[in-house]
Amino acid sequence: MKYVDEFRDRALAEKLSAAIHAEADPARDYNFMEFCGGHTHAIFRYGVQDLVPANVHFIHGPGCPVCILPIRRLDDAIELAEMPGAILCSYGDMLRVPGSKRRSLMSAKADGADVRMVYSTLDALAIARANPDRQVVFLGIGFETTTPPSALAIRQAADEGLENFSVFCNHVLTPAAIRHILDAPEIDPEQAVRLDGFLGPSHVSTVIGSKPYEFLAEKYAKPVVIAGFEPLDVMQSVLMLIRQVNDGRVAVENQYTRVVTREGNAKAQELVDDVFELRPTFEWRGLGWMADSALAIRDKYARFDAEKRFPISEKTAREVKSCECPAILRGVKKPKDCKLFGKVCTPENPMGSCMVSSEGACAAYWTYRRAETLAEMALEAAE
Amino acid sequence: MTALEPLGKARFRADERVTMSHGGGARAMADLIRKVFAHHFANPLLDQHHDVARLDRPEGRIVVSTDGHVISPLFFPGGDIGSLAVHGTLNDVAMGGARPVALTAGFIIEEGFPLADLDRIAASMGEAARKAGVPIATGDTKVVERGKGDGVFITTTGIGVVPDGVEISPERIAPGQAILLSGPIGDHGVAILSARQGLEFGTSIVSDSAALHRMAADMIAAAPDIALLRDPTRGGLSATLNELVEGTRHGMLIDERAIPVRPEVASACELLGLDPLHIANEGKLVCICDAVDADRVLAAMHAHPEGAGAALIGHVTAEQPGFVRMTTRIGGMRVVDWLSGEQLPRIC
């Protein structure tokens, strides 16, 4: 743990905090979006906001795989779990997310479906081997980090001729979503928050490298710093972003040099490329349909593609109407701006995607900064 | 834990399993009780051979606490369901400020359960009770059909006596009081996780399962005015503290750096995306007492192996009533919330 402790050290944090205070220009605001829910979580869990000046704002992005899986796909997963003889394997944090009619994989399990929590795709493969007379479906979700293990599982199943294994693929792509947020035509320019830079998710870049973010600097003139997930990583990255902004520079910088390179992990990229191809369009919960923003399993592996292998019914899914998630995921609004926050919408009873996973912005505010947020809401209501 | 007796003098065959007739009230059941439970629990109260246990009338007020134990896996690093069922209930009684007097134990056993495993559990239970100096006075055994139970469920009830003058109750918590924790958190939960199927990870962490009544008695002797004792079991430290502030006119402020967590536990949590504050403990207690008594109580804790790592972790506050807040490791501030639902490992 020594390695990690170093990145949570109080004295170092105070030094970085002093440097940020010294270099941030009080005459302006700095709006930085952390794309990834992992960063959101770290910022809240360690109270990083308290260590930066009030004019440095963290804008929380859509990078939480649990938050952005649309209800309809979740309903599909529940349907797959309920096929006679099926075993649906999923990572733990998907199990509680409510789909239509507030049903989750957990409630499907309570109703008799065989839903199993796994910690890796290898566990799902082992379950398939142990149950040759059952159909084992792995619910694949996540960004570039969780995609290679899904690809590996499919290749392994193909090599072994494991006929009762398939993946329900919902893997999505980070750069596409960032591009979409910056392009989003539906944002009223008056209302839109100006983004002065991005904290890029380092674990994604360990796979894809920092190169895929270069368009942000080149085309959109936005500084990017690939940031690690420890609180001090985040603080150091904020300092690097402030310096870029102050100097009028626009570049993709790498704070997380201990792992990330420009090119990323070529082997993982090849693996993913062998198994997956771009999906023409995919729906993101809260953000809607986005071109080239997700992956599908290539035809040569069609027999491991749950979507092709099993009939999944057409269904309509409805989001809660007054939920402000789309605006929150784009960084336009804050959780306190949603009327439902904390009243009807809590982690126990989530109404929208930002509250469903511990990494969503609403859940983070509720879990870690509830006292302040409720006080602010009361103040605003009184005005 | 005592090993199984040599098979020469075997009380049962090595491959013998629990059958429905073991629960049927006939000779088989009497046999099971005699060979397994009475064998391991032997004490004068149980040996009354009566359906009730007669206890002498004690001085002081009586507390009773009951707890059902269902756990998977049944055997884990540092303990098993048997010792856990003894420690858990003894601790509940002790947290009421009471001296435990006797325990009762109810078993629900699934048909087909290996007798050798049952014997191991009973042996560990007997030993835990003996070590604690508290007899298992009476019990009950039921067998359910295969598939209708998960091996063994154990319900234990504890009876204890609170000395006059001791008033341990959440109502006595007030701003300014100190919050003490008896040692590193998360050991039990991580030990269980490490033994869980599909997750077996190599770790040296063993459950902290332990009886705390002796340490609690010494703490009370050191400061009879202690406001509260509570063992942070399910839901971990965060649930315990939140329970104590919810709906009250006080809050709590704790310091992350003061909360002991073993490095192995911290690493495992990091890996699985869990928060040690939410992880179960079976051998820890939280004590709230007047700030002036804190050092004396801490000294009493440090004198016991169960309290060797005890620390002052924060204070009760008048500000932000209803909230537990924490100064984070790096100097920020956050709310420490209840866990919502079951703690599930995150994916990335």
Ligand code: SF4
């Ligand atoms: S508080 Fe709930 S309903 Fe409102 S935006 Fe957040 S998730 Fe949606």
